[in-house]
Structures are given as C-alpha cells and as structure tokens.
Amino acid sequence: MGRHVLAIRVATLLALWAAWEIAARSGVFYEGIIPSSFLVLRSMARHAVDPVFYGHMARTVYEVLVGFALGTIVGLVGGILLGANRFADTAAAPYLHGLASTPKIVFLPILMLLFGAGPGSKIAMGAFSAFFPLVIAVAAGMSQISPVHIRVARGFNASFLQIVRTVYLPSLVAPALTGMRLGLGVAIIGVLLAEIKFSDRGLGHLAIQHYNFFRVADMYAVLLLTFALAVLANAVMGQAGRLLIRRPVSA
C-alpha cells in the first residue's frame, strides 16, 4: 500500500513536470507565460542565495505572524465570551457570519486609512482575516461542551475565570486548532494581497514586481517559494496541534 501510494505520487509529479515542459517548449502558449522549468529552478536557486529576497521574506513572515497572533488572541477571547452567553451569541451570529464570508481584502482601504501604508495595515489585514474563522469555530466549540461539566464546575463554586481555565480551554483545543489553521491560511492570503496592492516590501510585492517587469520565471520562483513557506507553516501548525491533542492540557 505505502509503496503504491509513493509510486502514484512519483508518477503524478513526473507527468505534471513533463506536461509543463512540453507546454513550455511546444510554443502553443506565448513564450513568456510558461517558462521552462529549468529557468524557474535556476531563478529559485538565485533567490535562495539573495539577501534581498530574505528581506522581503522577513517582512512577510513578520506581518503574518503578528497579524495571526493578534487575530488569534482576540478571536479566542471573543469566541469564549460569545459561547458563554447564548443571548449574545444569537444576537451576533448573523453579523459574524455575514462578515466572515465577506472577502476581507475590501477592507484594506479602511485599514490603510487607519494604520498607514506600511506594515501596520498588513498586520491589521492578517489579524482581521484570522479573527473570523477562529471566533466562529470557538463559539461553535463552546456549544458542544457538555453542560454537565460546566454545572459540576459551578457546583464546586468555580469562578468564571476558573471555569475558562479548567473546562472551556481544555475542551476547546480541537475546534480552536481547526479555526487557527483556517485563520492562518486566510491571514497569509490577506497579507500577500495587501502587499500586492500597495507595499514596498514583502513576498507579494516581490512577485508582482517581477510580473510588472515581465520576469515570468522569477515570478514563478517567488510564487513557488511562497507556497512552500505557506505549506510549511500549515504543517507546523498541524504538528503542534497533534502534540496538544495527544497530551490534553492538565488543569
């Protein structure tokens, strides 16, 4: 089974690569659209040793991390407060769900008015994007908690903060992690889009700069490196989540 899976993967990879190469050399597409994979690889190698690239990368990583952390904290607190209060939850639900499905990028103009055109507005964009999936996941997770647990804690005269620490947080690990994974994804999208629209640094800015100067191979190289970074971040999150779930928080 494992070997077959590997075989299928290798075969798919080779087929995709061959298709790309054939498309690049066939001349069906305009030469600039699909550059040969070797050009892209060479460009990736060049970026990997270029300190300028790391400057862009550091800016994007910084914006995503700070934005994601802010969004996560606010989302977690908001989700717990909403979940603990059925009335507030019902009242806020339509607004929350309506805003959650709205593409956050359109708020970028407002955020730029508020936080300026520098990294501030990108961080705000990331935080704003990461907030919604988390607050919804946590509020939904709160409603899944067995009321018995809460009643037992109340019976032992636990204060609200104690209930949060000993009942809510341990049972919220799984839904919060789901929300955080979604949140990280949309935070990355938000930050990159904001960088593309208006920025002087960052991976999004670098990619679009290459596009504007029609350095298509370079653009693909930056895109692939960015994808790799995003996939890596997601994998780290998943791994961290697995560790947390295996060893439940002992109170």
Added chain:
Amino acid sequence: MLGGAYENWIAALFSAPLILLYPMFLVVFGRTPAVCIAMGFLVGIIPVILKTREGFMDVKPVLVNVARSYGAGDAEILRTVLLPAARPAIFTGLRLCLIYAMINVVGIEFLANLGGLGFLVGEMFDRYDIPAMYAALICLILTSALFYTLTGRAERWLGGR
C-alpha cells in the same frame, strides 16, 4: 488508494495562497471575467473535495452494510446512504468553497481592476470618495451574507425531505 496518494497534496494546496497565481491567469485568459471564474473554481473546488471525502470516510460501515444486505446497488447506496450521511460535511465544504471563492474573486477584482464590486471599492478609494467606498463595501457584505444565507437555506431544504 488514490485518496491516500493525493489527500496530503490537496490539503497542502488548500493552505497555499493560490491567488498569487492570478497574474498567470491574467496572461492566459486576458483581462476578462474568465480570470475570476477560473480562479474561484480552482480555490473553491479544493475544500469541497477534502470535506466530501472526509464526510464519505466517516459514514458508518454498518449503514452501508445494511443497505447492501437489503440488495441496494452502488448508485442506490450513494443516493440513500452516503450522500445524506455526508451532507453536513459536504455543506461545510461548500461554505468554505463560497468563502474562498469570494475572497479570490473580489481580491482579483480589487487588484487587477477587472470590474465588479471589489473593483468599485478600490476605485472609490483611489478617488478618495470615502462615502462611496463604504457604500460599495456594504453592498459587498450584503452580497456575501446573501450567498451565505442561501447555502444555509439549501442545506435545511435538503435535510427537510
């Protein structure tokens, strides 16, 4: 087995900001709405695949076995057992699909000035017509809220039968 081979890849694609590919789509399709449609399709299909698969995998084998012992064929099992049992998961996928498609379509409109509400918001901001920008924004929020409500309705309607 195919699922085992591809699931991680699709999940990885889901976490990659695919919208960055939009310049490529722009070159392939030209400056037409087809760019938005293709991009929305590409990012929207991923959560649907992932969640539908998840939903099918979580169907209790007992249910399938009972249906089979009553002589149900594959198509019948799909229609009467698998699809209803996986409905919540499928709709979670659809909802994610909607959100991601909206993000990408509006994002591209906003970035590439292709027209549409996303473009309108950006255009009004560029003209510094802030009240008009807020108006366009509110229209956009209402649009996405409407889509969201419709999926919820559809789910309830399907479940009510």
